[in-house]
Amino acid sequence: MTEQDADAEMAAILRETFGDSQSDSDAEESESSRNRRPLHDSTHSIFGDTHIWEPIPEISGLWISRDFLSADQQSALLSALEKDGYLAEDSHNQAMKFGDLPDWAMELSYYIREDVAITSDNSKAACVFPSDLLWREPLFNQFIVNIYKPGEGICAHVDLMRFEDGIAIVSLESSCLMHFSPVEDENAEKNSAKIPVLLNPGSIVLMWGEARYRWKHEINRKPGFQKWDGEEIEQKRRVSVTLRKLCCV
Template identity: 55%
Template sequence: MEEDEGEELLQHNQRLLQSIFGDSDDDDAPADATIWQPIEGIDGLWLCNEFLTADLQSDLLVAIEKEGWFRDETQNQAMRFGDLPNWAHVLANRIRETAALSGRPYPIPDHILGRDPLFDQLIVNSYAPGEGICNHVDLMRFEDGIAIVSLGSPCVMHFSTVDRSAAPPRRVPLMLSAGSLVFMSGEARYNWAHGIDRRPGFQIWHGLEIHQTRRISITLRKLCISTQ
């Protein structure tokens, strides 16, 4: 019975995506989502390393620059609620499509994958070399399911357990390459904090320090109904 329900949901999602994107053999169409990787030890944390091609990354950076959010050097963050730019809707649809085409288990749970809209809140951050973000769990005013797309400089994001009483506390590093997508739901969204320390000497991966340049992050979330 569960297999029948799963197949029905997959067919529903494929019909939904076909209505959005049509039948396309475009080279920029999302690839088979075997590129989604579950992160061992953290339920609900998935990494899609090759989510965006180099050309799509370039197009997205151009679209963000055209918004004019970062013309002033003192401005490094932009937030939007509800009225998201068209490119953000396209990005959200791409996230839905790659997840729906991945088969079971979906990297995005059914109750999130089927909601409409998938996201209605956007944060774009521009980080200069050495700048990062402290460990945090996203506010409870946002629903389950948070997506982060990385552009520009690669970096290491660390996930750490929130429950300090648990022994021993755990810390899991995750490399975010340019064009990658991280999706957090369930335990990863609520029970793990995440942060990035990009100061010199802290961005180490496999024993080597990462050369840092400007990094752009795009975070997509959905507001809880009670806060809208």
Template identity: 50%
Template sequence: MDDHNNNKNKKALFKEVFGDSSDSEDNEQQTQQPQLELELEEEGHHQNPSWEQIKEIKGLWLCRDFLSPPQQSSLVSAILNEGWFTEPSHNQAMRFGDLPAWSSEISNSIRELVLLCDPVDLGTYDEAKEACPFPSDLLRREPLFDQLIVNVYQPGDQCTY
């Protein structure tokens, strides 16, 4: 009986902290969401994305030029169409499990870009082990990501760490 109440309390706490589950029984709504078409090389736009390790924060990498300006606009539109930010006070959305299709496309593009990464660009072989954006066991995981956090910043707002 105590386990049942304990699980019930945990579920209530998770709901309070994270909101309703992203696992939706309304699959029709999810299939109608706009698709984000990501290609690492678009017609008329040759991207040259590059990985940069942020040495001050272990495990943090930045991929410059990952999305072209049109892809960025498409991504912002897809996020806004989710309806997560309908109130001015809502500036963050967290999702776990079943993620929108556009986020899977981004995950696939990230995996592809990491796999295309030339170890020579990352330094010597020993350095390349530490200087890889993702460990090989993570790259084999399906899906690559199963959690999503989206933050909205207004003009003039700064990202805080």
């Protein structure tokens, strides 16, 4: 297959999955349908230009896009979370949703898929997220919103087996380090073999395969554990949105 044929096939897949991004008459289109319809040309999405996806070399199946959401897009997402009551002062610091997801979560899912699928190096797409995960329907049907006050984190864990492979984590408001350690390493808490990954605001992490099942991840925001390039990361409130797919029963 030539490169042109491959591009044409990818374009056909995107059109079949998302619909055509062109419209004969924007005037005939309702405002709501325009807002909900993805843009599907090969260089732009509703979240802006396509993004760079970086592998974490030490951990198979762990990828990060450090600039997935711009400052304005982060603000828009936080506003949607606030509107839906997930950031209310009197709410708990964790909230979950199963099944029919709100519009903002559906859009986020759509554009994760789109951005991976149209990454500038199409041959890399299957490495960022395997095709059987990327094209499943739905991509995600559950999310969890966590609010971490300065100094708060989460202990080392592997996400529950009730969720399928393939997890996305979006970070908002405050940078932090997420540390990864092998599941079989019972002394991981005491050794220095943990792999640190910097999660900056607007970044998104994809975990699948070994990263999903064979590595624990944690965030320890106590003083001394949040250093990057020799400097302590300033502690602010951090909000994370984790997208997952519930296993079929």
